[in-house]
Amino acid sequence: MNTLATTAFSTALSTPASTAGAPAAAALLVLVLLPAVVGATLAWTRPGRRSANTASLATAAIALGLSVWAAVARPAVSVPFMADADFGMRVDGLAALVAPVVSAVTLLVLIFAVGDIKESQGRFHGLMLLFASSVSLTVTATTLPILLMAWEVMGATSYALIGFRWQEQHRMSAGLTAFLTTRAGDLGLYLAAGAALAGGSGLALSDLSAADDPWRQVAAAGIVVAALGKAAQLPFSFWLSRAMAGPSAVSALLHSAAMVAMGGYLLLRVQPLLATTPGVATATAWLGVASAVVLGVVALAQTDLKQLLAASTAAQLGFVVLAAGVGAVAGGAAHLVAHAATKALLFLAAGAWLTALGTKRLEALAGVAGRWPVVGWSATLGAVALAGIPPLSLWATKDAVLAAAAEHSVWLYAAGLAASVISGGYAGRIVVVIWRGERGADPAGSAAHLDEEEPGTRVVGWWQQAPTLVLAVGAVGLGVLALPPLAARLASDLGQPDEQVSAAGLVVGGALSLAALLAVMRWPVPRPGWALDWLGLERAAHATLVQPTMRLAAVLARFDDAVFDRAVERIAHATMAAGAWSARFDLRRVDAAVEAVAARTRALGRVARRPQTGQLHQYYLQSVAVLAVGLVLLLTVR
């Protein structure tokens, strides 16, 4: 097996080159491989509840340990994969910040799921671990194909997890919408790969900025489109609304802390490329801030807690996208991780209440915080952090982004501030609802919504409560990443200039958010009806893209049968007809001619037989006649 073994397997499995020694590199590989293998096994073998839960938590805990190790040791792995692109993973400053946070949130969400997921635990935890593996790969990928690999596997697990309760068609449709919408964006990554090859830069993410124009612009635009799709930014945002059909634990991990966040993460990762394509970067910044504002308004309009949180996730990621556009990598990264903790916390709270009460409708959740105080207080801290109230986390991280935006354009800053105020509004609304219910809500009407989605258990167990406490600590404290002295260290670790947080900006932002929060507590929130169904973007996509495609498909299918296939059938029939005609011709003309010749010959034969009488005197007479004729001929012809 010389060639096979040496060339293929040894290159694929040999200990990779690493800057941090083989053990750390191995840890990085295991970080990706272990959850994938355990996850696939759990999904396929369908073990019992207890073993599924145990295996899942143990794996997630090990993965957390490995990611911390990798964050400290900063290993790199690179083995040949396909032409021009290695299977490359590296833990740099950005990955070292994000990977442990995502691993920690994963573990906490899985702990929550132990108490919350009541059926098919093997499939659930298996898919979640597969997802965790693909996130770790996304965070550390150094080349486009590897990034795309992890990226689309995230999308596939998201599809399967949204449709976790596959008996209900609407959940499967929601998963399909999510997968197709994000994959439409992913086409940008394929395009970017082609552009990178054409532009001569190779497929390593860090080399893309070396591509020739105009390929560099194409590559940047392609990556931005893919990132906007995953991050549920405008105009792709509608898929995230549908994704809320998945279990709450899935929403907490995939649709806030990890997968959606990876859209923003990718833009931070390729910020050097954006820096060399100012047009694309500016467009990115504006798309981000537009999403932050518009989807913030969408969040204000919602009547369902998970829908509100989903819209707010897209809006908050708008700040990360803005950060990438204006080059505030450290601020964007800090916002990303702080938001991950905050939003995972709020989604878990929503999930705990949904399981207990059977509803996630806001008016039915009046006063839930008092009923289950641990989750209630954690969620309150999360909501206040989301509102951007000092000194909680998102206040500082958001300002780090806005400060960089202000240097770019004052309008960008103003729009960002507006988005910040709006987030104070919708987050404040959560606080109001969960403590005392919104003004004017009808208690009898709200009670009618109980158990409308599923029969509630009226219980919030310890498995569900404990993770929210830990996440609350993150929601409160992670803002330190954007404040001195840590901010400077983070910036240098990311290879960025120290982004000065402006004291004035912090004060202005904090005051505005606080004012918004207080206003919401005092007066009813404006709830623009036009934003309730997420601006009708899904209907628009259906009307302009999906339905025409389906109609075209149906027309082409009929065309295929009626034209292409019919043409072949016609040729066949024409051949048969030609055959039949030839057969008739053969019978009536060719064969008839032969028969006619035979008949004439037969008739001649009959005539020739007539003289053969057998009478000797007649033969003499015939001889005389013949001789006479011969004589006459001889005499006349001469």
Place this chain on the structure above:
Amino acid sequence: MLSLIVFLPLAAAVVLLTLPRLSDAAARWAWVVAASVDLALVLVAWARYNAPAPGQLALEEQTRWIPGVDSRYHLGVDGLSLPLVVMTAVLFLACAVYALRERNRPRLQAVLFLFLQSVSLGLFTSADLILFFVFFDLSIVGMYFVIAGWGHGDAARSALKFFLYTFLGSLALLAGFIGLYVGADPHTFDILQLTAHPPLADHPVTGALVLGAILLGLAVKTPTVPFHTWLPPAHTDAPAIGSAILAGVLLKMGTYGFVRIGMPLLPDAWRAWAWVIVAVGVVSVLYGALVALAQDNLKRMIAYTSVNHMGYIVLAVGVAGVIAPDTAQARSVAVTGAVTQMVSHGLVTGALFLLAGVMQDRAGTYDMRNYGGLAAPAPRMAWLFAVGAFASLGLPALSGFIAEFQVFTGSIAAAPVTAVALLGILITAALFLRALQRIFTGDTIGASRGFTDLHPSETWSVGLLLVLSLVIGLLPRTLLYLIEPAGRAAITLVGR
């Protein structure tokens, strides 16, 4: 070595046919053993394989055959053909395992498939045009009997349509081969000699016509739009393993012909035809995907996705002839992707057709409207179908991605307009997920009720194919180290 690999299945077939009083069970297992031994031999050949120089073949065998026209019995493999040889041996083994539950004349079926295996392996190892043609036509004959003898529905008609259509295509191919022979100096049918001295280099019009005939013949077999309409009825009425071989192996004979014969033997004409080939590829990608999207019959749907998948290959080999400065590397990536796609499509579509066969076996219908919630009674089938569907729609970590990523990056870099074909992977995703949803999810209704989940022979055969797809998806070097040098060589040859 190669002769043994090619003719071992045929010898086994003869033994099976002549042994008197062989029980059905023994015949079924004998087939599995023969296919396993042949696969083992193929792996040994792989181990002994060393990449040949460009324009050469490894593990060559040749002897006089028809000296009057300088046609030789000449076998050999390189990076284009060895992957297909391995894939063929694997797929036939999977079919043998799947057929362990066959009740309808299993001995005769085993004989027929062993014959087909010899023919298929022979085609991929042929280094002589006449030999290639003989195997090409025998494959049509064998598949005709498979569909007509073991099919269902309107099998006789579909089989006849398949036979006549592809046979007609093979005549065009033969005309092209004769053109090559006449144009070569000295006259020969040997592919290596023709590669070394491309015929008709000084006669561009004749060369283009000869390539046109060859392309027509291969386009029918592949099939590309608009020569594809024999495919859906043939698949719909063929038995499961017949469909798997038809899609997995027989279609590759067309695409393999492009890279083995069309590109290296008529490089000038290939470059002249390049944009036509690219256009046919792009149309096949989009048209195949859209028509598949509109189907209600699962097998017809998968058949049309084959048109789509073959379109990627045609697109990539077309791009190979679009010569522009600094694109040689991109074009070789595209050709590498095309060959990878041949292997990947064989594994994945083979698996999907085997799973579709389970539906015919249990419920007698492929109509997706008759199913719903099948995941409840058949969870294993649901998982395997889901993996197969995702592999077919090009999900990374599975083989389809490795193929399509290279096809697209190479093609877009060399001919940016081909980016429009990217829509194909979006539509394919839509149609497979829709099928998954319609058949497997929701309330368990109609034909899904009382559906028996996969038997071990079905799980193992399908699982084997999908695991290999996963291996290629995760460790693509195991395959690409074979294909990449051949892809580069093909680009050099077409650039002459």
